[in-house]
Amino acid sequence: MTRPAMIAAALADWATGPLDPPAAVRRAALRHLLDGLGTALAGRRGGTVDPALHVARDLGGPPEATLLGGRDTIGAPAAALAAGAMVHALDFDDTHAAGLVHATAVVLPAAFAVGEQVGASGRDVLHAAIAGYETVCRVAAAAPHGFHARGLHATMVAGVFSSALVTARLLRLDTARATDALGIAGSQAGGLLAFLHTGAATKQLHPGFASHAGILAARLAAAGAAGPANVFDGPHGVFDALAAGPVDPASIIAGLGQRWETLRIGIKPYPACQLSHAAIDAARAARRQPGFPADPAAIARIDVDVHPDSAPTVCGPGRDLTRPATPYAAKFSLPWSVAATLLDGDLTTASYRPDAIDRADVTALAARLHWRIVATGGHAADAPGSVVVTLADGTTVRGVVPRSGGGPDTPLTDDELAAKFLGNAGPAGAPVVDLLRRLDDLDDLDPIMAALAAAGD
Structure with a gap:
């Protein structure tokens, strides 16, 4: 000792x-x-x-x-x-x-x-x-x-x-x-x-x-x-x-x-909080699936798994996660970042420009996102990501990643x-x-x- x-x-x-x-x-x-x-x-x-x-x-x-x-x-x-x-x-x-x-x-x-x-x-x-x-x-x-x-x-x-x-x-x-x-x-x-x-x-x-x-x-x-x-x-x-x-x-x-x-x-x-990266990668994986809709209006619901240590930072209560007040607030909103990813296919520094964070299409899609805490074990910044997109006709499209990209293992x-x-x-x-x-x-x-x-x- x-x-x-x-x-x-x-x-x-x-x-x-x-x-x-x-x-x-x-x-x-x-x-x-x-x-x-x-x-x-x-x-x-x-x-x-x-x-x-x-x-x-x-x-x-x-x-x-x-x-x-x-x-x-x-x-x-x-x-x-x-x-x-x-x-x-x-x-x-x-x-x-x-x-x-x-x-x-x-x-x-x-x-x-x-x-x-x-x-x-x-x-x-x-x-x-x-x-x-x-x-x-x-x-x-x-x-x-x-x-x-x-x-x-x-x-x-x-x-x-x-x-x-x-x-x-x-x-x-x-x-x-x-x-x-x-x-x-x-x-x-x-x-x-x-x-x-x-x-x-x-x-x-x-x-x-x-x-x-x-x-x-x-x-x-x-x-x-x-x-x-x-x-x-x-x-x-x-x-x-x-x-x-x-x-x-x-x-x-x-x-x-x-x-x-x-x-x-x-x-x-991605230029966003690391604790959202697994969900962002999972959203990109969902977009690559054959059943993902070309029209975002067809998306009825989005379900995202969140590590318990990530939730207070990127899904925390007391702030509007669908309408972030500043670019920095958008970087710390998992719903906004995932919605922008599903719409655009990627997240770049341009995604968080002051004139981009009040996009009505992102806000509308972020409002359909629901998150649940899933205790996967391990470190929050190295947790797996899962996004399930439910369409208006009831079909689902899933994106899953074992961990976010860019880390020491990927x-x-x-x-x-x-x-x-x-x-x-x-x-x-x-x-x-x-x-x-x-x-x-x-x-x-x-x-x-x-x-x-x-x-x-």
């Missing part, structure tokens, strides 16, 4: 020590960083994170890091604040099913901002990112849906720790200082899910908050500030204060360097990932694909930052 107050120290020791990740882990991390840069460029171009960019520029600071997709150089914490919001702006970024966290949104900002600040090599940035991926996934998975059950966004709760260790590694802090950084970061863990009921933009900001907080925590530790080493073990640690249900803090450090959670992160094919191909990246970044982003794939061999991040700026012009 792990001794009290030892988990943070063990995690910090591993994350700041020599790393030799297997080739598959390195490749996975590179894929996720590429995906995150693409979603960041799309988020910046869409304008939804303009307030974060504005504030980051106003915070200013020494010219340590570049705002992703631009040429402004500001302080690394401010650059990471904006980058976290950019990566997560469209909810098109990756997801770790066991922890239900958007890993890259809290790993990439610190890795690139601090990596640029210290002139780190591409290999150093990659190793720091891998340490961050393992941290955010493991901390969140130690309390499966436990933070969400308390009304908190697990990405931000766990993300402060990954950002702190990414920064600690790039600053070359020792184990003691990195442990302090984790302890300090824990006091900044949070992120309310209140946005689900209002359509507010705070969810998009959470990864930026986490990235900013993690960098500050590591800097404070480097300057001599102490943090509680019992931040994971308790008493009064992050799990005691912020998680509900079963918690296994010791799992954070179990098998470090042997079992790689970086390999278990999925890449999204990954996007490299070509599909490149196509997603270019769809987000635009054709001018093509050089970034090659540079990211060669990150291990780059002397620094300058070529990538220049290519991102050119893509953002």
Whole structure:
């Protein structure tokens, strides 16, 4: 059994020590960083994170890091604040099913901002990112849906720790200082899910908050500030204060360097909440059946199976799921997203434009959708999907998938990932694909930052 107050120290020791990740882990991390840069460029171009960019520029600071997709150089914490919001702006970024966290949104900002600040090599940035991926996934998975059950966004709760260790590694802090950084970061863990009921933009900001907080925590530790080493073990640690249900803090450090959670992160094919993806895939499967009607008026009823841990987020009470108030609210409405899929055959960033979410045909079809909770076991983000479409004449068409696409067991191909990246970044982003794939061999991040700026012009 792990001794009290030892988990943070063990995690910090591993994350700041020599790393030799297997080739598959390195490749996975590179894929996720590429995906995150693409979603960041799309988020910046869409304008939804303009307030974060504005504030980051106003915070200013020494010219340590570049705002992703631009040429402004500001302080690394401010650059990471904006980058976290950019990566997560469209909810098109990756997801770790066991922890239900958007890993890259809290790993990439610190890795690139601090990596640029210290002139780190591409290999150093990659190793720091891998340490961050393992941290955010493991901390969140130690309390499966436990933070969400308390009304908190697990990405931000766990993300402060990954950002702190990414920064600690790039600053070359020792184990003691990195442990302090984790302890300090824990006091900044949070992120309310209140946005689900209002359509507010705070969810998009959470990864930026986490990235900013993690960098500050590591800097404070480097300057001599102490943090509680019992931040994971308790008493009064992050799990005691912020998680509900079963918690296994010791799992954070179990098998470090042997079992790689970086390999278990999925890449999204749709810009919607991951918890709706199985139903979206099942809806697409139903459309491919020979009996699916050409006229949506022939659909009398839609029945969808929903995992019990998914229902509060994508089918929650207290809001109109058929008439979402904002594009972000539509991304968190399973009825709306499934209805749009049945009508259009796919979901893209265009599906959630402000001028698209009040479509009368989607609203009418979403009103015919009924969902039921089905306890299939396993993680909600890796659950099977089932959609049954009943026609006016009583016949039924069924679509079933064992799990949603894009996850570690059904990954996007490299070509599909490149196509997603270019769809987000635009054709001018093509050089970034090659540079990211060669990150291990780059002397620094300058070529990538220049290519991102050119893509953002």
